[in-house]
Amino acid sequence: MKVILRHFTPLDICSQAIRTCWQSFDKSDNGGQKDLALIDRVGNKNKHSSTLEHLYYNFYIQDISRACLQELARHRMASLSVKSTRYTLKELKEKDSFIPINKTNKKRAEEFLVFTENDEVNDASIYALENLRLLLHKNISNDIAKYAMPENYKTELAWSINARSLQNFLELRSSKQALWEIRQLACAIYNALPKEHQFIFSEKLYHADNNSN
Numbered sequence: 001m002k003v004i005l006r007h008f009t010p011l012d013i014c015s016q017a018i019r020t021c022w023q024s025f026d027k028s029d030n031g032g033q034k035d036l037a038l039i040d041r042v043g044n045k046n047k048h049s050s051t052l053e054h055l056y057y058n059f060y061i062q063d064i065s066r067a068c069l070q071e072l073a074r075h076r077m078a079s080l081s082v083k084s085t086r087y088t089l090k091e092l093k094e095k096d097s098f099i100p101i102n103k104t105n106k107k108r109a110e111e112f113l114v115f116t117e118n119d120e121v122n123d124a125s126i127y128a129l130e131n132l133r134l135l136l137h138k139n140i141s142n143d144i145a146k147y148a149m150p151e152n153y154k155t156e157l158a159w160s161i162n163a164r165s166l167q168n169f170l171e172l173r174s175s176k177q178a179l180w181e182i183r184q185l186a187c188a189i190y191n192a193l194p195k196e197h198q199f200i201f202s203e204k205l206y207h208a209d210n211n212s213n
Contacts, residue, residue: 170189
């Protein structure tokens with residue numbers, strides 16, 4: 001998978017929002033250590049996390065499975081714009097057969113599928129991919145054919161989320177109880193954040209390097 005941070009709110013927007021409550025603008029050091037400490041103290045330690053909602057992040061996420069997307073969509077305080085299968089299944093239709101399953105065809109199938117560590121599951125998903133490709137060649141509409149898509153079919157999306165909701169996402173999805181793929185995603189999202197923003201989220205991670213399945 002690949003995660004790119006496309007846009008983020010500067011930290012001083014958050015610190016100035018916090019200072020609005022006490023009209024303490026004269027104590028600001030223009031985004032310096034005093035303002036960063038204020039964000040940490042009010043937003044994290046004192047748990048006035050609504051102040052963190054002034055910080056927004058927009059990510060471009062590539063090559064996650066539809067299964068992972070379904071879990072991501074459960075975080076409703078976020079906005080998703082997802083690659084349309086209705087308009088993009090022609091990418092698959094134009095490919096040659098993925099059968100027989102061999103090293104070469106598995107490599108080709110990786111363009112469309114997220115593989116697990118279980119070979120039997122991977123082989124089954126390749127057969128499902130081939131069945132979908134054959135359906136497309138029968139000129140079945142994409143709206144109908146996509147119901148035969150395997151859960152590990154790759155997709156990509158733009159994802160926008162505020163810092164408060166992102167804290168919740170990272171806390172839940174970096175847990176060892178979470179799906180292995182979304183744990184990888186949580187780690188990749190954290191690592192894509194600007195270094196100067198990571199202090200807001202670091203304590204929410206189960207492990208900062210929890211990126212293995």
